[in-house]
Amino acid sequence: MAKKTIREAINDALRQEMERDERVVVMGEDVAGGAGLDGEEDAFGGVMGVTKGLYGQFSAARVIDTPISETAIMGMAAGSAATGLRPVAELMFCDFMGVCFDQILNQAAKFRYMFGGKATTPMVVRTTYGGGLGAAAQHSQCLYGMFTAVPGIKVVVPSNAYDAKGLLIQAIRDDDPVIFFEHKTMYDLADEVPDEAYTIPFGEANILREGSDVTIVALGKMVLEAREAADKLAEDGIEAQVIDLRTTSPLDEETILESVEETGRLVVVDEANPRCSIAADVAGLVAGGAFEMLKAPVKQVTAPHAPVPFAPELENLYLPNADKIVAAAKEIAA
């Protein structure tokens, strides 16, 4: 097994699924790049370089560059999925969902129900999220909560390269619309990743660390912070159980509740703003489902109720991190 970055793992998944199934196509802005210009073909391979090389192998027929028209991209994905393709659309930044949310919220997500079960919409939207690059308010948001709220969609937020590959292959083979969130600062993170195709089922959280004093639930990049926090807490004799949600819809309620029943304490970590967040959602779940075993207030560690600031000094203050998780955990488990 070789070390691969998250970028490579995702590229792997796309390539293997495209090889396996001719209905899988990739579409988006500059997913190849260079169209209509004098320079190289496949000049970008996605602005993050994730789809690089696919164009050479599968040609413009299956690696489809588009104009800057996100509504048309999402709609094309939804319409082609409902009629026989298995599109993987790239939305460069999840923040851009603002311009095209309808095609997910009211179309792709609802076809199956509105049409009485007679439609399937096997589409995937790959998108980037999160802070840390000084990309500021319109290019740093964590909008997975907004999608999690919508029945009919599945939402994936992987935290490492192994999961990214397995979850993306699952997403492509899945017959429901899936939004796949990639943290823009994590593409170069490497991990042992099998060469062959494999899937990871949705709705199964990953227990990354056992511990009986406090449960830390996290997702995406916050899983890294949660692990670091757990190591620090261990130094002070507090053993944290770290749960990586992997998917927020479906949510593995069982694993969360069982863990809290064991530890009696919960810190939920979410890079998003606090209101109506995954953090709030999980806290609410536990307040209902594991109340009897709770020994302390549920702590939410999130970004504050503010847009993402530009200056690195502010962004550092803004983002949740291991220290904030440690502090929250100590408040309830010291």
Add this chain to the structure above:
Amino acid sequence: MAKKTIREAINDALRQEMERDERVVVMGEDVAGGAGLDGEEDAFGGVMGVTKGLYGQFSAARVIDTPISETAIMGMAAGSAATGLRPVAELMFCDFMGVCFDQILNQAAKFRYMFGGKATTPMVVRTTYGGGLGAAAQHSQCLYGMFTAVPGIKVVVPSNAYDAKGLLIQAIRDDDPVIFFEHKTMYDLADEVPDEAYTIPFGEANILREGSDVTIVALGKMVLEAREAADKLAEDGIEAQVIDLRTTSPLDEETILESVEETGRLVVVDEANPRCSIAADVAGLVAGGAFEMLKAPVKQVTAPHAPVPFAPELENLYLPNADKIVAAAKEIAA
């Protein structure tokens, strides 16, 4: 004081603020109606008839019919608000936010922060929400959670005509962007409403009923169901305290927490889907802030994780109601 319907109360608020301040303008699809046609002017006055008559009084210069272009409407509102007007834009159904969310999410909400405090964006978006009319999946959603999640926006969900007028006037005078949710089945509900202008501050929940056994937090139409539920519970000797949130952003955390500290039990009622909802948000708040006084699991009463169905029989099963609230309350307070 005269009885006025919610429709009349809102019309009142708009008219009085337009009279008071020439910068207040109304815009949207068919807010007058009849433009470019041979019939009557002001033919609709809004598809729900809420803006009826304003066109006659203020003319096309201030009651602005638009093409079916929600992105342009929201953007025009945001851009005019940032440059000196105080627009009130109508978005016919909140479900349509899918086509124009960017202008709220990334523009209006973020101007002030991104521009270092140098912009104010005093705009109001009036929109309808909710089920009960057989309007099905794309015209019945409760999307206030999606806006509550966005820092920079304020979100109002009135439950009666008195509040609707006072909160809308507050919204129009407020210097921040406000989304104002009107339940499409409640327009004919009448109430004592003063003729003169008055405001109701944001972030102050309304305690509608005192009770020491259980707290019921609700918003919008669910307040009616919560009151009915409280009456039924009282018959069985359970005294519920009913809290009408009025605004979800800002949220009156203090009133909620104080009430739960008194009763030790909480049912949160929200017509929206459950995930990342206001119900989850309030449940999470209480799990963190009033845990020590909680005597039972927090109950969330919401619609299920499904789109809104068309058939009345299904819609009835789908929507939260007094009976479901009673059942939830009894589970924890019997």
Add this chain to the structure above:
Amino acid sequence: MQLSRDDLLSAYGTMVTIREFEERVAAEFETGDMPGFVHLYAGEEAIAVGACLDLEDKDVIASTHRGHGHCIAKGCDVEGMMLELFGRKDGLCGGKGGSMHIADLDRGMLGANGIVGAGGPLIVGAGLTAKTLKTGGVAIGFVGDGATNQGAVFEAMNLAVVLDLPVVFVFENNYIGEGTGVEYSVGSGDIAGRAAAFGMPVEKVDGRDFFAVHEAMRACIARARNGEGPSGIEALSPRYYGHFEGDPQAYRGDGEVEKYRDKDDCLKIFRQKVLEAGLLEEGDLDQLRDKARKEVDDAVKAARAAPAPGKADLMTDIYVSY
């Protein structure tokens, strides 16, 4: 007019079925037994039928909120539709969709749509499927005049041109979007011209004349099937009913609808043309109307007698698996 007798019978039969369906739905809605919002297509039958007559099951259409006509023209089952409009368990969408979301993927009917303009991008997707999988199919998107002002529709036109997809846009200009006239809402006043500027041929036709619509669409469909890319028509024809049932239509001029029904009716125009040309007999046409009326009547009876969905149906059909 190179249509066979069978084609002519089929065209009129479908048009009159739509008319009978819509007139009856108007009456049923008035009884209060039909839930939800209903938008009727009566008056515009020649557009749907002219556009769809030559289509096959592998061809896909995306419809609008005013979708009954498109459904029937594309071959959806009339009884299944009526059951759906009444919210019945055996309706075309199990009673979960209703008028605004009626669909039948098996018939290539990708759904009515409650979101104005949303069908534009969707039909581009159907065109992409046809092109990618080389099905030989074409994708037809219906777009109202009001909807032509939606960003989604503009983007869709451009994308269809850029990707050279087998898509045909049918702009249904019934002069009004809800309660606002085209003269007000479309800056240039010229829907076809604005669409053509996206880089595809768009012909303006009399939407009351089935033959004009059919002829223009024949060229568009051929173009698409031959891999020559997208195109469109703008077809003008009034609607007879309100925007939605219950709409008092205060925005209409006096006697406007009566005039349309009297002078501009697509069924009358069709009758006149085929009778004058001696292609069909009065009797053929009346028989088709009677058949349609009966079909619709049977559908209403079936719908009224049919069971509603129940608790077991509420939480199905959300995901394929979850």
Add this chain to the structure above:
Amino acid sequence: MQLSRDDLLSAYGTMVTIREFEERVAAEFETGDMPGFVHLYAGEEAIAVGACLDLEDKDVIASTHRGHGHCIAKGCDVEGMMLELFGRKDGLCGGKGGSMHIADLDRGMLGANGIVGAGGPLIVGAGLTAKTLKTGGVAIGFVGDGATNQGAVFEAMNLAVVLDLPVVFVFENNYIGEGTGVEYSVGSGDIAGRAAAFGMPVEKVDGRDFFAVHEAMRACIARARNGEGPSGIEALSPRYYGHFEGDPQAYRGDGEVEKYRDKDDCLKIFRQKVLEAGLLEEGDLDQLRDKARKEVDDAVKAARAAPAPGKADLMTDIYVSY
């Protein structure tokens, strides 16, 4: 060419300030000390300055992600801008916005925008304010070639026409949107023609030629000020830097940028024209360049020395009151 000597000096001075600013930002960014994403405007100076020269403070512009040139052309403070790009507390936006969200409402600069096309609807709003409050102001929206494919921009053009607002759209055609050419992304290949089909006059001009841009804009602005409604120009001029700093520009042809800099440079064209016509002297122009260079250098020094925002700033400026 009816411009006064002062106007000419001002035009060149602003253009060369933008150039100096952008070249220096490129260098500063390379040091790694400047955070975030930066999109440089060098090469397109004649468009911003030609469009903004006649504007007043009451006039409003909406910019794009490539906004430094528009800022400077509209009179924003160069030092304040540089501080903002470095994320300093006393930057134009308190360090909260950065390059992609730089704005100065006092100067009528409604913001760069990280969302492609979003400025279109916003500038319609500024036009509405001007019309409603009768300020006499005009509203200018800058829109990239790639951005012309966004639904928001199409809707904005139509709405500006429908409401007859004092809006001018400046389509900046630098041939490329990120890494995709106009020939691919714009179905018709004709941005001006597509825009004109929305019902307003749109002139295509050489964006490298300040005089051509200024002349065309003079007509548009006059039109808007006289209440004659919206209009636009499409101005063609290449960008010299990558889409963002760090972009290797693999999509460019060999020597493409060098050719532009050599043969098509807007500053060179300006110099040549005014020198040939004897309107200004070499010395005037060099002096302006030196002044600009010093201004930018001072700004960088100030920015590098300036304090960052801190904890007290994190939660301010979200609401006016909450």
